[in-house]
Amino acid sequence: MAEPGAAAPGDVFVTGGTGYLGRALIPRLLERGHRVRALVRERSRGRLPAGCEAVVGDALDSGAFRDLVRATDVFVQLVGIPKPAPWKGKALRAVDLASVRASVLVATSVRVRSFVYVSVAHPAPVMRAYVHVRREGEALIRAADFSATILRPWYITGPGHRWPNVLRPLYWLAERFPPTREGAYRLGLVTLKEMVGALVEAVEKPAEGMRLLTVEDIRRIGRGAV
Numbered sequence: 001m002a003e004p005g006a007a008a009p010g011d012v013f014v015t016g017g018t019g020y021l022g023r024a025l026i027p028r029l030l031e032r033g034h035r036v037r038a039l040v041r042e043r044s045r046g047r048l049p050a051g052c053e054a055v056v057g058d059a060l061d062s063g064a065f066r067d068l069v070r071a072t073d074v075f076v077q078l079v080g081i082p083k084p085a086p087w088k089g090k091a092l093r094a095v096d097l098a099s100v101r102a103s104v105l106v107a108t109s110v111r112v113r114s115f116v117y118v119s120v121a122h123p124a125p126v127m128r129a130y131v132h133v134r135r136e137g138e139a140l141i142r143a144a145d146f147s148a149t150i151l152r153p154w155y156i157t158g159p160g161h162r163w164p165n166v167l168r169p170l171y172w173l174a175e176r177f178p179p180t181r182e183g184a185y186r187l188g189l190v191t192l193k194e195m196v197g198a199l200v201e202a203v204e205k206p207a208e209g210m211r212l213l214t215v216e217d218i219r220r221i222g223r224g225a226v
């Protein structure tokens with residue numbers, strides 16, 4: 001059953017459902033009554049949360065899952081290589097960029113209800129290859145003919161991803177001085193709980209046209225999520 005104040009349960013199609021975000025998001029969507037299907041390779045179907053329908057296909061090949069997506073779906077694109085790093089540029093293009101390209105092709109041909117994409121905060125002084133690939137993904141979405149929400153976190157803290165918490169005092173200081181304030185907010189940290197809350201809202205309140213959620217937006221929405 002959907003919780004008080006939640007949108008009516010709907011159909012959600014997820015790529016990258018066995019990753020860090022997907023494993024946290026899918027149970028939350030199921031709790032709220034949504035019907036969730038996740039694209040996985042055959043060997044990974046057992047890693048999906050209970051209650052999620054597994055659909056087998058290759059996220060890098062639009063032809064392999066075009067017939068699995070419905071016009072009623074909110075399409076959530078979460079595919080990405082684990083732990084992106086400056087030296088992983090080739091893998092980022094081969095996986096992250098190829099997957100969003102395939103997903104946009106499918107979403108456009110099916111004319112999905114809405115599209116949700118996790119990009120990255122930018123401009124940024126580091127992780128240039130990662131930023132460049134995610135910006136290319138954003139450009140593909142903007143050129144497509146569907147409504148979409150693009151989220152731009154910088155780093156998501158949570159289980160197994162806690163080391164950036166040691167930087168919080170530096171962020172606190174940077175936010176208090178005009179020369180560094182804007183960058184500190186744009187490249188701030190968000191928690192896994194905040195990120196999931198923002199993703200749930202993106203699913204339940206599909207954008208009309210194009211919607212962009214910055215780090216500050218993700219924090220605000222995530223902290224207010226049920």
